[in-house]
Amino acid sequence: MKVSWLIPILGVLMGNCGAIDREAFSFTKYDLQVRIEPEQQRLAVRGRITLRNDSPAAQKNLALQISSSLGWRAVQAEGKGVQFVTQAYTSDIDHTGALSEAIVTLPAAVAPKGTVELEVGYEGIVPLDATRLTRIGAGEQEAKHSDWDVIDKPFTAVRGIGYVAWYPVATEAASLSDRNSVFETIGRWKTRQFDSSMRVAFQVTQGQRLWFSGEAAAKTSNEAAESPTSSFEIARFGNRVPTFAIASYEELEDSGSVSVAYLPGSENAAKEYALAADLASTFVGDWFGPPRKRAEVLQLDDAGAAPFEIGSALLTPLSTKTDARLNQMTAVHQLTHAARPSPRLWIEEGLAHWAQAAYREQLDGRAAAIQFMSLHGRGVREVERAIAAARDSDTAARNSLINTGIPELYRGKALFVWWMLRDMIGDAAFGKVVMAYRADQDKDPAYVQRLVATETRRDLEWFFDDWVYRDRGLPDFRVESVFPRQTVRGAYVVTVTVENLGGAGAEVPLTLKVEGGEVTGRLEVRAKSRNSVRIETPSTPQQVIINDGSVPESDVSNNTFRVDLPSK
Numbered sequence: 001m002k003v004s005w006l007i008p009i010l011g012v013l014m015g016n017c018g019a020i021d022r023e024a025f026s027f028t029k030y031d032l033q034v035r036i037e038p039e040q041q042r043l044a045v046r047g048r049i050t051l052r053n054d055s056p057a058a059q060k061n062l063a064l065q066i067s068s069s070l071g072w073r074a075v076q077a078e079g080k081g082v083q084f085v086t087q088a089y090t091s092d093i094d095h096t097g098a099l100s101e102a103i104v105t106l107p108a109a110v111a112p113k114g115t116v117e118l119e120v121g122y123e124g125i126v127p128l129d130a131t132r133l134t135r136i137g138a139g140e141q142e143a144k145h146s147d148w149d150v151i152d153k154p155f156t157a158v159r160g161i162g163y164v165a166w167y168p169v170a171t172e173a174a175s176l177s178d179r180n181s182v183f184e185t186i187g188r189w190k191t192r193q194f195d196s197s198m199r200v201a202f203q204v205t206q207g208q209r210l211w212f213s214g215e216a217a218a219k220t221s222n223e224a225a226e227s228p229t230s231s232f233e234i235a236r237f238g239n240r241v242p243t244f245a246i247a248s249y250e251e252l253e254d255s256g257s258v259s260v261a262y263l264p265g266s267e268n269a270a271k272e273y274a275l276a277a278d279l280a281s282t283f284v285g286d287w288f289g290p291p292r293k294r295a296e297v298l299q300l301d302d303a304g305a306a307p308f309e310i311g312s313a314l315l316t317p318l319s320t321k322t323d324a325r326l327n328q329m330t331a332v333h334q335l336t337h338a339a340r341p342s343p344r345l346w347i348e349e350g351l352a353h354w355a356q357a358a359y360r361e362q363l364d365g366r367a368a369a370i371q372f373m374s375l376h377g378r379g380v381r382e383v384e385r386a387i388a389a390a391r392d393s394d395t396a397a398r399n400s401l402i403n404t405g406i407p408e409l410y411r412g413k414a415l416f417v418w419w420m421l422r423d424m425i426g427d428a429a430f431g432k433v434v435m436a437y438r439a440d441q442d443k444d445p446a447y448v449q450r451l452v453a454t455e456t457r458r459d460l461e462w463f464f465d466d467w468v469y470r471d472r473g474l475p476d477f478r479v480e481s482v483f484p485r486q487t488v489r490g491a492y493v494v495t496v497t498v499e500n501l502g503g504a505g506a507e508v509p510l511t512l513k514v515e516g517g518e519v520t521g522r523l524e525v526r527a528k529s530r531n532s533v534r535i536e537t538p539s540t541p542q543q544v545i546i547n548d549g550s551v552p553e554s555d556v557s558n559n560t561f562r563v564d565l566p567s568k
């Protein structure tokens with residue numbers, strides 16, 4: 001049997017690095033000097049990083065990872081070189097599908113909560129590379145529209161973790177063959193680095209405009225003066241991914257609610273987007289008040305590129321062929337981010353998607369809004385099914401709305417949560433809640449629940465428990481029985497009993513179709529329980545339909561019930 005000797009050999013080979021806890025340290029502070037040579041596709045970085053041991057054990061070794069197209073040049077501690085070995089580490093958190101990993105042996109072990117400061121140097125190229133997508137079967141073109149990060153002479157745009165590890169990170173390997181493992185790994189990284197900061201001084205050998213997803217900072221004297229540097233600061237990462245772009249950007253002069261940096265030849269497309277943003281800004285202002293920050297658009301040079309957002313900044317292709325309505329929907333999302341930032345993804349993204357649905361509703365009615373929401377509903381169902389199949393409480397706990405890094409949940413499921421909340425408490429109270437929300441006061445997960453309680457005097461703890469604080473899956477409503485009874489005056493009283501077979505409760509809309517029309521109502525049905533409602537109607541009842549699509553549900557095949565009238 002070959003297997004018996006294979007295992008020990010693998011054990012010896014991996015034993016060296018198997019002992020390292022890659023996620024023991026948090027990277028609390030980055031201070032980087034980044035030199036970019038677009039014509040060579042080159043990136044060279046020197047800098048200082050501060051790491052804190054957040055594990056319960058003392059650590060003598062640590063891992064530093066950068067994109068596999070970059071290479072380590074130096075690692076020093078207290079001015080002295082430290083011992084490190086480099087290796088390729090397969091992981092899909094980077095577009096190349098691999099990382100250059102340095103396993104560093106520290107001069108002394110770092111105790112739990114202790115910190116260590118390292119000076120690092122690395123360099124290499126950042127070419128267009130979609131290996132991680134093509135190797136799981138994506139088409140070349142499609143893959144490049146998704147992984148568009150590149151340093152190149154005409155155009156440079158590079159996103160951070162999850163796309164290009166252009167600054168050192170450390171995570172356990174993640175593979176796109178299990179898609180959620182990539183999101184969970186990046187989610188864990190973002191959680192650990194939530195309060196971390198970054199300072200970057202860029203030096204670019206080409207006179208194009210540089211954009212970075214941080215605040216412009218004053219220069220310090222020790223920065224090299226040979227060619228001009230631009231310094232930026234990110235005081236706190238939150239969920240944002242540090243991103244830079246370098247291009248021959250031009251800017252619209254008076255562009256109203258959004259600043260648009262466009263590439264030569266795209267002025268008309270830029271104007272169209274700015275116009276759409278102006279139209280959307282009234283709607284967003286009515287719900288959320290004035291913007292906290294001016295929204296920014298940066299054009300991507302690949303017309304098929306998938307847009308990417310960092311708070312209220314949007315990297316996107318621009319085209320005069322884009323439908324005006326679509327531009328408005330995009331602008332509603334972006335301007336909601338500008339008006340209502342939040343450190344919590346389910347709030348920030350949930351509200352922006354909710355605003356899009358509400359905008360559809362204002363233009364075309366509730367059915368159109370629910371149609372828009374149904375585009376997200378499918379993804380929510382699929383992800384919840386996968387989590388339920390995993391059958392471990394850990395996966396469920398990691399994927400409560402407050403913790404999850406899975407987009408279908410913090411976008412799609414959160415959209416439904418905000419929509420259900422508004423349906424439950426009404427427009428006036430909902431408007432006060434979202435207007436009162438302040439990112440800097442959002443210190444604990446129950447903050448939104450308290451805002452709701454203040455405005456409505458309703459305790460919706462059960463709702464937040466089922467949908468936000470925990471992942472209890474989705475409801476599954478079943479019309480259990482319908483009993484029509486004719487009154488002496490010839491009208492009907494219809495008693496409808498609905499059972500919820502699922503793990504999450506909801507207040508669900510209910511429609512009673514009657515001869516010549518319909519009567520609608522709402523019914524709160526908690527998880528694993530049933531509730532009844534009595535509806536009076538002068539016409540003959542025909543059919544009961546539970547859920548108009550505004551509550552995400554695992555199974556909608558059991559939601560209608562034909563009313564059988566007792567024979568007279």
Ligand SMILES: [Zn+2]
Nearest residue numbers: 309333349352
């Ligand atoms: Zn967004």
